[in-house]
Amino acid sequence: MSTAGRLPGHPHIARKNATLHVEGVPLSALAREHGTPLFVYSKQWMLDALGAYQRGFEGRDAWVCYAIKANSSLGVLRVFAEAGCGFDIVSGGELARVLAAGADPAKVIFSGVGKTKSEMRQALAAGIGCFNVESEAEIDVLNAVALEEGRPASISVRINPNVDPKTHPYISTGLKGNKFGVAHDRAVAIYQHAASLPGLRVVGIDCHIGSQITEASPYLEALERVLDLVEAIEKTGIVLHHLDFGGGLGIDYNGDTPPAADALWRQLLARLDARGFGRRRLIVEPGRSLVGNAGVCVTEVLYTKPGAEKNFCIVDAAMNDLPRPAMYQAFHRIVPVVERQGEAVTYDVVGPVCESGDWIGRDRALTVEAGELLAVLSAGAYSMAMASNYNTRGRAAEVLVSGERANLIRRRETIEDQLRSERLGD
Ligand code: LLP
16 A cells, blocks of 8 residues: 555555545445444554564564453454464453454463353363463462362462553553552462462463553563562462563554554563563563554444534444543544545534433544544444443444455344343243
């Protein structure tokens, strides 16, 4: 693809003859064929994002375990499975998804504060690589389940390093007040207890400090704290075969400038080498940075409506499709699919859901009228995966683009799909 018309920060999205394309495919044609709202993903963007991690880890023993909570659609998982990724999962449902997409179970790690016994059994039976356990109580339950099943569970304990990731409070996870991980000062005792249990094999240590992190410093801080603990734990005779630094690397939503994955890892590896840990197996769990800017959501303008204080641009995508603005006041760029001349008007772009929180963008200058299409950018992560049926809206369709080819990887959800599991009752 030529560089002409590329959107800044979105190298696989470009305007050609006024029309927005994802790789070689015009979004207007996809909207005509599949309707709106429609998620469209660039396969090449995902592979390039993964490539930055792979470059960063060249010559090292490292696993990139894609955190599928960011986008768990099977067609997306297949891209990463075929590229040799492991997966970070947080539920039995996510386990079923990665297995359906062809994952190697040995490279699946299971995170989350609330694993049920049945999820533990399911994961043991599948032969997953590691449970990232998050509490003393979970350690004891997992030990009991592993003994019942006659399959030892490999574990890593998630440490809460008490580091401020400088991101939105809802997506900070490594501070003392968060529900995640075990406290730093309890860690050695917890490891000793875990190592004494016959159903468990202690194999690693992990941390994850938050999401949409745009600076290297919180990672560097967390790394030093985790390595301090590794030294203290190994003094007791326990060997940690891998070090897992979680995910969290941010993307460019609105001129954000997170470090590139390879640049970040150059810095982190220098510290790991300096402290003598550079040859350990390393695991990372990136989600957003592997898919976020691969995706756009195409939506049709239903009405424009002048208001007393604000003008509204009412589109057919809503908070059930794109929950991030309502949940985190998140910013997503919104651009017309076909650019044209005309006076721009400042609108709040909102969906049809009956809540004032149902907005997608505020105060956006757009030249647009009913029937035209808009593209909501940076919609590859935490959009479809967090979509709901609120207002009995069917979930959108999804298309994966590779070069000139467009593959429908999820058909639009029908009302029959939604009603199937319900009963009128007696
Ligand atoms: N590992 C663990 C244990 C996690 O909890 C998460 C994300 C990740 C990895 C992946 O983090 P990422 O690389 O995607 O930042 N819905 C929110 C983000 C929630 C993140 C939850 N945990 C949003 O839309 O901003």
